Amino acid sequence: MQSKYVIVGGGAGGLELACKLGRKLGPQAVMLVDSRLFHIWKPSLHEVAAGTLDVHQEGLSYQMLAHDNHFTFVYGPLLALDAQQRVLTVGAIISGDEHKEEVLPQRQIGFDSLVLAIGSTSNYFGVPGAAEHTISLNATEDAERFRLSLLKLLTLAELKKDTQPDAGVDVVIIGGGATGVELAAELREASGVYATYGFRQLDATRDVRITLLEGAPRILAPLPEKVSSAALDLLRQRAVTVVTDTRVTAIDGRGVTAGDTVYPAQLVVWAAGIKAPDLLGTLGLPTVRSGQLDVDGTLAVKGFDYIYALGDCAACAGPDGKLVPPRAQAAHQQADYLLETLVRKHKGQPPQTKLYEYRDYGSLVSFGQTTSVGSLMGSLKGLSWFVEGFVARLMYVSLHLMHHKAVLGTLRTATLAVARYLIKRTTPLVKLH
Template identity: 85%
Template sequence: MQSNILIVGGGAGGLELACKLGRKLGPQAVTLVDSRLFHIWKPSLHEVAAGTLDVHQEGLSYQMLAHDNGFTFVYGPMLALDAAQRQLTVGAIYSGTTGQAEREEVLPQRRIGYESLVLAVGSTSNYFGVPGAAEHTISLNATEDAERFRLTLLKLLTQAELQKSTRPEAGVDIVIIGGGATGVELAAELREASGVYAAYGFRQLKAERDVRITLLEGAPRILAPLPEKVSTAALELLHQRAVKVVTDTRVTAIGADAVTAGDTVYPAQIVVWAAGIKAPDFLAQLGLPTVKSGQLDVDARLAVKGHADIYALGDCAACAGPDGKLVPPRAQAAHQQADYLAAHFLRRRQGRPPQERPYVYRDYGSLVSFGQTTSVGSLMGSLKGLSWFVDGMVARLMYVSLHLMHHRAVLGTVRTAVLALARFLIKRSTPLVKLH
């Protein structure tokens, strides 16, 4: 198989790039490779984990998106890269799960040739060597992680409900490690969802008393990269929701039922790791230049250094701005980089000279969700250092609009509007949380 432009990774940036190029160039020219069949916007995984968003309704089929946007989809994990021969190896797909005695091969291992390769493989959790972190925590890196958390929470709620008559203290202890956007959003969403779960049959449980949520952060304040006013507002909202927040603390060990931070031990039946990310380990095995964080070292035009035909975008790319600082791992950065590379490839196909301007990240601010009714954040102005604090319903509507903008990029305006209306109506006729 041969493709002019081969994109690996169907996250926000990779998928948007495939859609933009596919509509212009067609399936013979553009191919997307991903190890999953469905796409979900990663910033919404905390809602999937809490059960307030059904992944089976939210997920978008890559095969459908390929058909509608004019690119080719290849299902399978990236195994190897032969940069000299410009060939990528995609792993086989098997039925069943790992460990089963008999697993049938559904798709064989394949090799795909390319003229240009774009790596958009995202990031994975960075445990910083904390003992027990990899074995005893859940990280919201993918849909299966969020679903595992949700099902575990349902099981623990059921057990606590059954034990309540004989053990008044029975409940669920949840510890979230990391006070960035993921950790804060999950804590708020869980508090809102726990009240809904209690109303749907867990009648002996009182959400604020029996679903005990603790958020641990190593920095002096939560949401440390954002303006202090946003951090203060977020802390107040968490306190209102009976979420225990502990800052300036370092987790030293994680066990099957507890988290240790210095001299303090926090009981924990579920532990979520949201304290940091890193590039996937396999990038270091590709023979491409990487930086200390494991990210691919790219130049100002997002080309991997020393490889004019290989590009990288999103969390897996170490792209320095004019000030020397690396572009932050945010969805808006991946979106901007997808736009930049789409323009680059289209110019080249049209026989026009390459873009003279390098890629420059533009920070439009950050919004943090606090359940289904409110958000907080800051919006950046066109003047350097100028920002506006936003909160409440206005901020929530703006947060939702970011999700819709991503859907618009891959589905188009009309279908996004129809989908938004359909989901609004479905929420009026189904449980507010997923119960199975």
């Protein structure tokens, strides 16, 4: 197999680049490789975990997107890269049933230019038991595993109520960043809804006990203190126990140990940090201490003017020397920058002279289906506005719609938004199976 421009990783940035480049250059020139068949916007995984978003309705087929946006989709995981020969190896696909048949064989793909956008994975920082006893929301299967585990625990707690009045579910979330905070709020809202669908003896506030542990002095530490304080108030109003300035030292089947305190837990979510996938260290490309690919100001991997990286897997320093944060808006901006780069290369034009520079437009944090909080950055340096409530929620939803617009177009995004609104009026507010 051969393609001029191969993009590995169909996350927010990689997929947007494939769609926009495909619409310009066509399927003979543009190829997207991913180990999954469906795309879901990663910032919405906490909603999938809580059951308030059905991944089977939300997921977008890569094959459908490839057809509509004129790129070629290759299904399979990246296994190896021969950077000098410009060939990458994509692994075989094995069926998930008991027969374990080979659905697709291992393949090799040649390329003229390569873009790596394979994202990040959880960083457990060497905490004993973290990998074995926690769930990290890295992908849709993680979120679905959490949701099904929660549903099973709620059912068991309901059955025990007759003989054990204090029966309930203890959930501990490790990490007070956006993922941890959003999951805590969404879980509280979802647990109340679950209680109305057959869990008659469970009191959501009393029996679904949610604890959020954060090592920093405050939650949402990278955001302005006003946002952090508002988020803390909203969590406390929802009966979420928040413990800051605490370090998790061990996790086992009983619960989470932080200092001298053991927090009982039947479900533990790890949202305390990310790192580059270990695969990057095997590709023969330069990496930094964090394991991310070392890229220059044009997002090219250093030493290779035909290999690029974007998103969480790329260590890109700004003019101030600070690394670009691993955020969806950064991946979106980098995708647009590389779109210009690759189109120029395809047309034989000189490369763009302007280096990539990250622009922070602010942050929004969701607190369920009705409210959000956050900060919006102004055009003047250092100027920001605090937003909260319904207006902030509308802005948060608009970010998701903007991503859909990039991959589906304006008309289909609008139609999809209306359709999902109508579907929600006729289906349970949470997924019950």
